[in-house]
Structure formats: C-alpha cells, structure tokens
Amino acid sequence: MTITVLKAYRRYGIGSQLLAQAMEECKRGDVSKIYLHVLCSNESAIEFYKSNGFTIKEKLLNYYTDLDPPHCYVFEKSMLEEGQEAKPVEAAQPAKEVEAQ
Template identity: 40%
Template sequence: MEIMFEPLTAQNVDQARLLNAVLFPGLYQPRFYSEVSKSIGQVYDGFLVKQGSSTIGGIICRSDRDNGSCRLYIVTLGVLAPYRREGLGRQLLKRIEELASNHSALSLYLHVNIGNDEAVSFYTNSLFQIKERIPNYYRRTNPPDAFLLQKDLM
C-alpha cells in the first residue's frame, strides 16, 4: 500500500493526538492539541504519514522567534514500530527542513530523553549535535534527564 505525507491541519490534529498517545503515552495533554489546532501555519506545523486510512507516523514542530531570527522546535517525531527503519523519519525531517527554509529558520532543535538510545542515534546520524545535557527535564520518565540536540541549517 502506498505511503502518503499529509500536512498537519486542524481537521487531522486528532489523528496526531491518537498516534502520539501510542508513541508518547501520557506526555501531551488535550490542551496541547487544542493549541496546535488553533495555530497551525502560524506557530505550529507538521506532517502525518499515512498508509491508506491509517496514520503510521508524524511530526509536529513549533516556530520560535527571538530577536528577528527563527528556529523550529521539534515537539514530536515518531513512527509506529512496524514501520521504522524504512526512511519515514528521515523523510519527515526532510519535509521539516524544507518548511524551515520557507520560514528562514536558522536551526532545528529538540529534547530527547538520555535513555532513548534509538532516538539519540537517529538524530545524531541526521547531523544533529548534542548541545547539552539537562538534568531533570522530564517529570514522568526515568531517567529524567534530556539531551538538547540542534541542527544548524544556515
């Protein structure tokens, strides 16, 4: 079955919510998705990966502007386990990098739990650099520390 990439819209944010409930249980509350839905294209952007009518992956990012410059923060990026290692995560990153270019963003950045070796490897292999380790970043995970990773685009 064909894989499709669909821009995140107010109409499909609920599909992202359901996907993220599986990938990141308990981390994102309903008010987060309400905020995303209200500000798609202004503050939040993203894509869903679809196979037929099933959502199998997705990415949500937030535009952060400071002193006239822009960075995109990757809030969530995930692909369901049976579809990993097929290049879908890299394709999602590529689409976000293109979006970042449209926003004249200087970099992409995100936080990853230090115990998530698979994610740390994925991002470092995608040319993100570990900028710092942040103690006690997460409240509901063990270990609670996070790495701040960044990829410069310019």
C-alpha cells in the first residue's frame, strides 16, 4: 500500500491524520509492529515518520527498480504499550476435506 499527500495539500495535517487512523486500525487488529519504507532522498518523509515515533531499522540498497536513487530506509514502530507483550500468532488450521455429494 502506498499513502501519499499531494504536494499542494501538505502541511495541513492530512498525513498525520491518515497515519493516526492507520495506527488505530493496526491496534484494533492486534498488530504489534508497523514497518514501512521511505526513499532515502525523501527528507520530509523521513522527518515525518521520525516525529511520529518510527525509527530506522535498516537501509536497503537498490530497493527500487524505477527510481533514482533506488535506496530506501526501512522504518519500524512498535504498536505495543510499554510492558505489553505481543500476542502469539496462531497457526492456520488445515482445511477440512468436504465429501462430494
């Protein structure tokens, strides 16, 4: 998924509202961490995510095939409250066979 705000509408808090809503949905869905990637040259996006509690986890070289420069940062943010542990993920159950009638 890609989320962006057109240049003419930036600095109005729209991106912050979109991100806040996405994070709320993640909390409701028991998501423990959010990961995203940002073009290394996109300084405004880097500062935006840092100011919203994301940290740089790693730099991926040649990540993009159609952009120059092609490098990106991978950001992460924990969605857990302090002291809260991630819920274990249940393995998917095998599909039940249904007898043809």
